[in-house]
Amino acid sequence: MSLAPPTFKNDATCLDDKVLYYILSCSRLKSNPDADEKNIARLTAHLMEQNQPHDRAWYRSNAIRKMTGGTPLTTPLTDKSSELLETLLIAEEAGGDPDFIHLSEGGKKAIIEFESPSTAVIEKEGRVRINIIRHGNLDRRVIFRVETIDGTAEATSDYKPLKETKVFEPKETLLPIDIEIIDDNVWEPDEVFFIRMTLEPDQQAVLGKHPVTQVTILNDDEPGTIQFANPSFLFKESVGCAQIKVERSNGCDGRIVAKWKTKDITAVGGRDYENTSGEVVFEHGELTKMIEINIKDDLEFEKDENFEVDLVEVDGGAKLGKLKRCVVTIVNDDEFAGFVDRIADLTNANLDALRVGKQTWAKQFEEALNSIFALIPPATIWGGWLCFIVSLCCIGLLTAIVADLANIFGCLIGLEPEVTAITFVALGTSLPDLFASKAASTMEKHADSAIGNVTGSNSVNVFLGLGLAWVVASIYWTSQGVSFEVPAGSLGFSVVVFTICAIVTLILIVIRRFVGVFGNAELGGPKTPKMISGIFMISLWLVYVLLASLQTYEYIEGF
Numbered sequence: 001m002s003l004a005p006p007t008f009k010n011d012a013t014c015l016d017d018k019v020l021y022y023i024l025s026c027s028r029l030k031s032n033p034d035a036d037e038k039n040i041a042r043l044t045a046h047l048m049e050q051n052q053p054h055d056r057a058w059y060r061s062n063a064i065r066k067m068t069g070g071t072p073l074t075t076p077l078t079d080k081s082s083e084l085l086e087t088l089l090i091a092e093e094a095g096g097d098p099d100f101i102h103l104s105e106g107g108k109k110a111i112i113e114f115e116s117p118s119t120a121v122i123e124k125e126g127r128v129r130i131n132i133i134r135h136g137n138l139d140r141r142v143i144f145r146v147e148t149i150d151g152t153a154e155a156t157s158d159y160k161p162l163k164e165t166k167v168f169e170p171k172e173t174l175l176p177i178d179i180e181i182i183d184d185n186v187w188e189p190d191e192v193f194f195i196r197m198t199l200e201p202d203q204q205a206v207l208g209k210h211p212v213t214q215v216t217i218l219n220d221d222e223p224g225t226i227q228f229a230n231p232s233f234l235f236k237e238s239v240g241c242a243q244i245k246v247e248r249s250n251g252c253d254g255r256i257v258a259k260w261k262t263k264d265i266t267a268v269g270g271r272d273y274e275n276t277s278g279e280v281v282f283e284h285g286e287l288t289k290m291i292e293i294n295i296k297d298d299l300e301f302e303k304d305e306n307f308e309v310d311l312v313e314v315d316g317g318a319k320l321g322k323l324k325r326c327v328v329t330i331v332n333d334d335e336f337a338g339f340v341d342r343i344a345d346l347t348n349a350n351l352d353a354l355r356v357g358k359q360t361w362a363k364q365f366e367e368a369l370n371s372i373f374a375l376i377p378p379a380t381i382w383g384g385w386l387c388f389i390v391s392l393c394c395i396g397l398l399t400a401i402v403a404d405l406a407n408i409f410g411c412l413i414g415l416e417p418e419v420t421a422i423t424f425v426a427l428g429t430s431l432p433d434l435f436a437s438k439a440a441s442t443m444e445k446h447a448d449s450a451i452g453n454v455t456g457s458n459s460v461n462v463f464l465g466l467g468l469a470w471v472v473a474s475i476y477w478t479s480q481g482v483s484f485e486v487p488a489g490s491l492g493f494s495v496v497v498f499t500i501c502a503i504v505t506l507i508l509i510v511i512r513r514f515v516g517v518f519g520n521a522e523l524g525g526p527k528t529p530k531m532i533s534g535i536f537m538i539s540l541w542l543v544y545v546l547l548a549s550l551q552t553y554e555y556i557e558g559f
Helices: 015-027 037-051 056-068 079-094 098-103 334-358 361-373 381-413 417-443 448-479 491-514 527-552
Strands: 110-114 118-122 127-136 142-150 163-168 174-180 191-199 205-207 212-218 225-228 232-236 241-249 256-264 277-282 288-294 305-314 325-331
Touching (some): 110 142, 127 212, 163 174, 191 205, 225 305, 232 241, 277 288, 381 417, 491 527
Parallel strands (some): 110 205, 118 212
Antiparallel strands (some): 110 127, 127 174, 142 163, 142 191, 225 241
C-alpha cells in the first residue's frame, strides 16, 4: 500500500511539483508528536522513491546490494517514520484527516467534538442548536457530559443553563443539543457564553479539536430615539406649568432615562420661569412623556420672552434624535391684561359719582382734551383716510398751541428764542414721539419700531417741518412783493453740535448690537448697562442744549 501522486505530464520538468505534493501529504501529520522535520523529510524521500519510475539498472543494483549486505538505494525508515507512514496510509484509505487518525490511535478510539468553534443567535429566536459530531471508531457507545459556562452572558437571565450527560450510540455521528435563550426586552450589548464537553471515565474516546464552543447572543432590542415633539413651544404667562412633549420613536424596548436642563435666552430663570434640570423616564413600551416647567406670572405687561430646554444625555442604549433642543416662548397674557383693564375701567366708572365733587384741575383738563379728540371720526369711514387727515390737523393744531405757549413762557422768563426753541418747544412737540417710542419698545420684540419712530419723526421735522413751512412762507411773501429771508443766526453751530451727538448715539447703538455686555441688543438688555446707556444719551441731549445755549448768549463763538 502506498500513496500515489497525481499524474504529471512530464516527469523531467515536474520534479518540484512531485516534491511539493509529497511534502504536503506528510505535513498533514503535523499534530503528531513524532512528526518532526527530519522524520517528515525522510518519509517524503521514501514516498518519492517508491512512486517514481525506475529503470532496469536501478532494480539490478538494488538487488545486488541486498544480496551482498550493502545499503539499498531506497531511503531507510526509522521506527517513528514507519509509524507515520502507517497513519498516513490509514487516513488515505479512510478518506479522513491524519490528525484524527493520530488522536484516535489509528482509528481505535472515537473522537467527539463540537461541529463549530462558535455560533451566533439572535435573542428573539429563543433557542440555539449546537451540533456535536463523532469521528474515528463508531462501533462503541460513548458517554460524555456537556455544561454551559458564563461569559458576559449570565445563566438564568440571558440563557437557561445546561448540565447534562449525553450518549453517542454505536454508529451515531451527530448529536444536537438545544439551549434556550431568554428574550428580556432590555437593550444590552452582544453577550457570549460557552459550552464545554468532558468525557466520562473509561471511555474509548478522545476529545477533538473543538471541545469548547462559544455562543454569541446578538441583541435585537430597540430602545429607540428620544427627542422633542416640536422644535418650539408657546405658552401664556398665566399657564402656571408648561408641559413640553418628549417622544420616543424607532423602538420602545426597555426602560430609558433621559436627562434635561433649561437655559436662559431672553427669559431669566428664577424670574420668568423655574430654572431647573431633571430626568424623564420612559418605561418599557412608553412612547411619550411630558417635561413640566413652572412659569412665573409677574402680572406685569412685558414683551414675549423665551428660554431653551436641552436633552443632554440618555441611557439604556437609546439615542438622541435631531430635535434634542427646543425653544419655549412665554407670551404676555393679553387676556389677563385685558381683563384687568376692563375691571379697572368699570371700577373707575362706578367711583365717578363719588369723585365729582373732588375732581382735580388736571382731571378736568384731561377730560377737555378728550372732548377735543372726540371730534376725530372713526377709522371705518373712507377706509380710515378721514380719520388720518383729521388726526393730523388736530396734532398740528395742538403742536402750534404748545409751541406758542412755550414761546410765551420763554419770553416771560427772559430766554432767547433760540434757547426756547431747543428746550421747551422741542420738548413739547417731541413728547408724543417719546411716548410712542416707549410703547413700541415695550410691546415689540425688536427695536426697529422704537428707533424707526425716532428717526422718522426727526426726518419729518427736518424735511417737512422746515421745508413745507418755508415753501408756504416764501409763496406768501412773494405774493406780497417782499423777499423772504431768514437769517441763520446760531443755526450752523447748533446743527454741528446736534450732528456730532447724533453720530455718537448711532455708534453706541451699533456697539450695543455686537457687544455681549449690552445683551447684543439696541434696546434693553442687562439692567446696569441699560441704565448707563440711557444716562449717556440723556447727557448728550444736555450737552447739546448747554453748548447751543452758551453760543446763543455768546459765551462760545459760533460759525
